[in-house]
Amino acid sequence: MLSPVLEMDLDAVAAAYRRMSGAMPGVALHYAMKCNGFRPVLERLRSLGCGFEIASSNELDDLLEIGVDAAEVLFSNPVKAPAQIAHTFAAGVRQFAFDSTTEIDKLATLAPGSNVVVRLAAPDIDSDVPSEGKFGVEPDVAVDLLLSARDRGLRPYGVAFHVGSQMMRPTAWKAPLDEVAVMMDALADADVRLEMVDVGGGFPASYDSPPPPMSEYGAVIQAGLDRLPYPVRAVAEPGRALVAGAGRLVATVIGTAVRGGRKWVHLDVGAFNGLMESLETGNRLRFPVRDSLGAPDPEPCHLTGPTCDSQDTILFDVPLSPGLTTGDQVFIESAGAYTTVYASTFNGFRIPGVRVVGSVTTT
CATH class of the missing domain: 2.40.37.10 (Lyase, Ornithine Decarboxylase; Chain A, domain 1)
Structure with a gap:
């Protein structure tokens, strides 16, 4: 037998996708490509109706090769090289994350009129695989950034956050969703109405012990969405929960x-x-x-x-x-x-x- 080799069971990927989408019927799943970019995995997820999230233009190119519509792809990396913004915008990507004024400058020049999603720093992170702290701003700063983006001709489209990787506490999504609600009220005072909330990734897989049922995550997230001032499109960016097992x-x-x-x-x-x-x-x-x-x-x-x-x-x-x-x-x-x-x-x-x-x- 060839060694070392990673064996991927595509039927297990499909089962994980169906389990998660069933637990979160109101949330559109966009697979985080950084987790495993093996082409058969991407093709199986696409055949099931899964969306995709990228962090680089190379990941977008891999998706374009299997027929994914660039307009449906989320570019969630908050800091991007100018050449990557230009390449993905030319290919049809229209949704970009950001968390700084310098990124607004780049997007306004290289991706004019695009939908922009501000990255919110999620509080109370204690995930099993630490992955946060590099990105995200406080709610008041996030509001100011969205308003600045609007002034530069960009479309203040949404807010995103990430609670860390392999998060074993479903309740970790409650606090950031409550902060999103506060942001939405503040933005409404400035005549800005958000259209999307991205609850990020962090959904766990089973290693030495099983995580809580996915239904518990779905219940906390749906409850948080229900508390928002008005309905929005909800998306998530699962990675290991779909492919680790x-x-x-x-x-x-x-x-x-x-x-x-x-x-x-x-x-x-x-x-x-x-x-x-x-x-x-x-x-x-x-x-x-x-x-x-x-x-x-x-x-x-x-x-x-x-x-x-x-x-x-x-x-x-x-x-x-x-x-x-x-x-x-x-x-x-x-x-x-x-x-x-x-x-x-x-x-x-x-x-x-x-x-x-x-x-x-x-x-």
């Missing part, structure tokens, strides 16, 4: 050693070439792991990657078969999100290949 990373043991009384299992894939979230979370993101021996009495092992960097460790105290040795295989589940897209060729080790498993086979 559909992926299995197949790895091969390249060696084992006993150090400090604990067995270390070295794989042909590690943090730098496929599992960067191990580093990003301080090894707290617990991927489900099993091995090809399947011994009934596993022993705790440290699971590490192939490079010479000591940081290249995936998980500590993973239960694995005692006889596991060179050439055996290890299967890392819930690996469909932020694996190959984060991967590098550090130390010369290759990025895992990606293949489809399930009802459709693609190389």
Whole structure:
């Protein structure tokens, strides 16, 4: 079996999409391409009616190749290179996020008349995968920015926020939606009526423990939308919730050693070439792991990657078969999100290949 390789089950992707869209019937889902840009995944989601969110013009080009209408794409990166604004605007993108006056200047010049969505800083973030703090402004600043955008010929279209990645608390969406309501009232006083609220991503996948039911997230979000001063179009940008559980990373043991009384299992894939979230979370993101021996009495092992960097460790105290040795295989589940897209060729080790498993086979 080819190794390392990320196996993607497209039927599992479809099931996750249907589950989430069913839990949020009033929210349009726009898949965050940064999570996994494997073309068969994009094609399956498009066939289901899913929209898309991008952070770069290269991601837009990938969508155009499968027939996605650029006018339906959300460009949610609040700070964009001028060339990327010009390229995406020329291709038909008309919705751009921003959170600064300098971005207003760029958009007014390079994407005149576009719909602009201000990025609001979400309060009370404590997600399992920290991803916030770089973008977003306070509500009063967001109001001023939208009014400034209007004065520059842009269309103040909406507000967006992001509660962080792998958010296990459905109630995290309540406070930012309440702040959106305050913004909408303030904007109404200036004769500005928003048309869209983007509740972002952060919806979790199942790793070592299952997250709350998606219906709980949908209920909190719908309640927040119902509290807004007037109806708006609601969108979300799910990523890992749609694809993480559909992926299995197949790895091969390249060696084992006993150090400090604990067995270390070295794989042909590690943090730098496929599992960067191990580093990003301080090894707290617990991927489900099993091995090809399947011994009934596993022993705790440290699971590490192939490079010479000591940081290249995936998980500590993973239960694995005692006889596991060179050439055996290890299967890392819930690996469909932020694996190959984060991967590098550090130390010369290759990025895992990606293949489809399930009802459709693609190389």
